[in-house]
Amino acid sequence: MYGNIDGYVRKVSYQEIERIHLNPKNGVYACQVPKGAWHTVEVYEPSVIFEAKDGEYGKDGSEAARA
Numbered sequence: 143m144y145g146n147i148d149g150y151v152r153k154v155s156y157q158e159i160e161r162i163h164l165n166p167k168n169g170v171y172a173c174q175v176p177k178g179a180w181h182t183v184e185v186y187e188p189s190v191i192f193e194a195k196d197g198e199y200g201k202d203g204s205e206a207a208r209a
Contacts, residue, residue: 145164145165145185145186145187145188145189145190145191146164146165146167146185146186146187146189147163147164147165147183147184147185147186147189147191148161148162148163148164148183148184148186149161149162149164149173149175149181149182149183151173151175151176151179151180151181152179152180152181152182156180159179164191177196
């Protein structure tokens with residue numbers, strides 16, 4: 143990861159419950175989003191991020207292509 147971003151964790155009601163400032167210059171490279179939580183990022187400068195999920199990607203149908 144490089145760059146400067148904030149990660150947001152939200153409840154289903156879209157209420158922000160946590161904000162994590164990710165910046166490798168400050169030694170903060172990652173965060174863990176709880177299962178089932180909505181999340182997003184706000185990018186402050188060109189950045190590269192990596193997202194990983196437990197288990198098979200899209201197995202639950204949530205990532206299936208829609209016609």
